[in-house]
Amino acid sequence: MTAPRILFVTRKWAPAIGGMETYSHRLSEELAEIEPVEVVALPGREDGSPPSAAALLAFPFTVLRHRFARDTVPDVLHLGDMAIWPLGLLAKLFAPGRQVVLSAHGTDVSYPARGGFLGKTYGAYQRLGARLLGRSATVVANSDTTAEAARGLGWHVAAIVPLGTDLRAPQEPAAHTDEILFAGRLVTRKGCGWFVREVLPLLPERFTLAVAGTGWAEDEAFVTEHPRVRFLGGLDQAELARAYGRALCVIVPNIELANGEFEGFGLVAPEAAACGGVVLAARTGGLTSAVRDGETGFLLPPGDAAGWKAQIEAVAAWSVPERADFIRNAARVATEHYSWPRAARETFAVYALPSPAFHA
Numbered sequence: 001m002t003a004p005r006i007l008f009v010t011r012k013w014a015p016a017i018g019g020m021e022t023y024s025h026r027l028s029e030e031l032a033e034i035e036p037v038e039v040v041a042l043p044g045r046e047d048g049s050p051p052s053a054a055a056l057l058a059f060p061f062t063v064l065r066h067r068f069a070r071d072t073v074p075d076v077l078h079l080g081d082m083a084i085w086p087l088g089l090l091a092k093l094f095a096p097g098r099q100v101v102l103s104a105h106g107t108d109v110s111y112p113a114r115g116g117f118l119g120k121t122y123g124a125y126q127r128l129g130a131r132l133l134g135r136s137a138t139v140v141a142n143s144d145t146t147a148e149a150a151r152g153l154g155w156h157v158a159a160i161v162p163l164g165t166d167l168r169a170p171q172e173p174a175a176h177t178d179e180i181l182f183a184g185r186l187v188t189r190k191g192c193g194w195f196v197r198e199v200l201p202l203l204p205e206r207f208t209l210a211v212a213g214t215g216w217a218e219d220e221a222f223v224t225e226h227p228r229v230r231f232l233g234g235l236d237q238a239e240l241a242r243a244y245g246r247a248l249c250v251i252v253p254n255i256e257l258a259n260g261e262f263e264g265f266g267l268v269a270p271e272a273a274a275c276g277g278v279v280l281a282a283r284t285g286g287l288t289s290a291v292r293d294g295e296t297g298f299l300l301p302p303g304d305a306a307g308w309k310a311q312i313e314a315v316a317a318w319s320v321p322e323r324a325d326f327i328r329n330a331a332r333v334a335t336e337h338y339s340w341p342r343a344a345r346e347t348f349a350v351y352a353l354p355s356p357a358f359h360a
Helices: 018-032 052-068 080-093 106-113 116-136 144-152 194-200 218-225 236-244 268-274 303-315 320-339 340-351
Strands: 004-010 037-041 074-080 099-104 137-141 157-160 179-184 206-212 231-234 250-252 280-281 299-301
Touching: 004 018, 018 157, 018 340, 037 052, 052 080, 074 080, 074 320, 080 106, 080 116, 080 137, 080 144, 099 144, 099 250, 106 116, 106 144, 116 137, 116 231, 116 280, 137 144, 137 206, 137 340, 157 340, 179 236, 179 268, 194 206, 194 218, 194 303, 206 236, 236 268, 250 268, 268 320, 280 303, 299 303
Parallel strands: 004 037, 004 074, 074 099, 099 137, 137 157, 179 206, 179 250, 206 231, 250 280, 280 299
Antiparallel strands: none
């Protein structure tokens, strides 16, 4: 049997839980439907948390052992995130001429915007990688904003490939309530605290907010105690899909921070649309790639409380047929466009390998 020509290396893998873990698993799985893929992954811990620092430090040696145990070298080394770029440099040293591809996520390239010692050090680390690897490494970014930030650090971006989602609407759509839904971590950038302070008071009392997620920043903790907020905690995928469909609308109200930190993509937006939710998202960061304005949801000015109030009331005033038509079309477009098979096809195109039909 011919050895796979694609080696996918990632430090984000189950049983750890997170968007990057989902990305690594689903992308490599769908790539394997096009061309055999070999995966070298660093599993997370059984409680769902990332691997330990010791495991992270040992991971490069795992990759090297794997490399020297092979008789052949893969044509493509795909690194699942930008933080492990030194593995690409090792590949160039031991196997010159092989293609190195890196996936860029929002945190990969926005972390330097946090400033301080860690932010500045990480920014210098990424610029070093871009200089050492040069155009011999190409980057696949998950949004226009992520691509722009990666270029700002010196990386060569070959393609912008939006993420996919496997969530789908229940077979029997639920009647919506007057409850608005926020899903995700309660951190300042994601804007839930802003929404509760600035928008919720402008809306009639019948409108309430449900929050699905775990963990919060200190300045967002007040949200869970607000009288018009129902805190749901973490939901499994089936529960979350139902919650998206039941809500009057699903908000992704990210705000723009002075330090320039941004949302790399915003997977909640296509997830909710695919599940029959009406998505209202801020027109900022990677959310402009995660929402097809007017089709899978609506993009609103970040920080414009009056604009958000008006759009929520407009959605609440839809007739039953109007709402059903919008949801049906949004779910169809989201399911077609934000799919992992599509993401795999567009990523495979970056590799510039002969098609499977050509080399079969």
